[in-house]
Amino acid sequence: MTAAVVDTMLGELLSPSQVNTFLSCPAKWYFRYALGLREPTTGALALGTAFHSVLAANFRQKMETGRDLPSETLQESFTEAFAIAVEDAEFREDEEPAALIETGRTLVAKYMAEAASSIQPKAVELPVGGTIGGARVQGVVDLLDAEGRIIDCKTAARRPVGITPEHSLQLTTYSMITPGATGVCRLDTVTKTKAVQLVQQSCEIGPEERRYAETLYPMVQEAMKDGIYTPRRGSPLCSRRYCGYWRECEREFGGRVEN
Numbered sequence: 001m002t003a004a005v006v007d008t009m010l011g012e013l014l015s016p017s018q019v020n021t022f023l024s025c026p027a028k029w030y031f032r033y034a035l036g037l038r039e040p041t042t043g044a045l046a047l048g049t050a051f052h053s054v055l056a057a058n059f060r061q062k063m064e065t066g067r068d069l070p071s072e073t074l075q076e077s078f079t080e081a082f083a084i085a086v087e088d089a090e091f092r093e094d095e096e097p098a099a100l101i102e103t104g105r106t107l108v109a110k111y112m113a114e115a116a117s118s119i120q121p122k123a124v125e126l127p128v129g130g131t132i133g134g135a136r137v138q139g140v141v142d143l144l145d146a147e148g149r150i151i152d153c154k155t156a157a158r159r160p161v162g163i164t165p166e167h168s169l170q171l172t173t174y175s176m177i178t179p180g181a182t183g184v185c186r187l188d189t190v191t192k193t194k195a196v197q198l199v200q201q202s203c204e205i206g207p208e209e210r211r212y213a214e215t216l217y218p219m220v221q222e223a224m225k226d227g228i229y230t231p232r233r234g235s236p237l238c239s240r241r242y243c244g245y246w247r248e249c250e251r252e253f254g255g256r257v258e259n
């Protein structure tokens with residue numbers, strides 16, 4: 001499959017996560033987007049999914065009521081959302097469901113105590129679409145606030161140092177294709193460290209960020225259409241722990257994916 005995949009629709013409609021996946025490992029992109037294989041959920045991914053859905057539910061109702069839901073209610077919702085998210089999860093050796101629920105509830109409480117009250121949502125989980133550098137691009141914006149600022153909320157194992165290129169591309173993309181977005185963005189990260197921290201990083205998308213996106217999208221699109229999807233075994237994200245496609249990858253390409 002690596003040398004001759006012929007599908008003229010492949011890569012026609014892009015998203016920042018597609019492009020980021022392709023750049024991190026073309027083979028991983030192939031398994032997910034060309035073959036449509038689902039990556040097994042881990043406990044950490046389920047925690048992130050449940051965290052997201054609980055905050056989205058809060059902000060969605062806040063658009064109507066102008067008020068946040070009580071933190072305790074949302075922590076209960078987290079427990080329910082986590083149970084759904086882990087239905088077919090493959091827990092890693094060091095993941096313990098009860099501990100993950102406890103952590104998730106703490107993260108929700110932290111976000112509600114320190115970030116939620118100052119956010120006035122205008123749109124939540126907003127599907128957006130447009131064209132960047134001639135490529136059709138779509139995505140879902142976590143939150144657009146009343147000032148036209150895009151806010152992305154996430155959980156992380158440790159305190160972030162700066163905004164990664166992957167997140168920068170995501171925020172740039174959404175700024176470019178979201179009606180009413182001003183270009184001001186904020187990345188809210190709640191860390192799963194012993195002492196939970198909320199880290200808020202703001203940025204403004206300018207001409208250079210837009211130029212990068214306009215260059216990258218058509219370039220990656222062309223590479224996707226080439227039909228050569230090499231595995232990137234040297235990537236720091238290539239391991240059985242971080243890539244759910246390691247079995248397919250070993251079957252397809254041979255060799256061994258390390259733990």
Ligand code: SF4
Nearest residue numbers: 025231232238243249
């Ligand atoms: S196991 Fe490594 S090389 Fe294979 S698809 Fe995943 S990240 Fe890519």
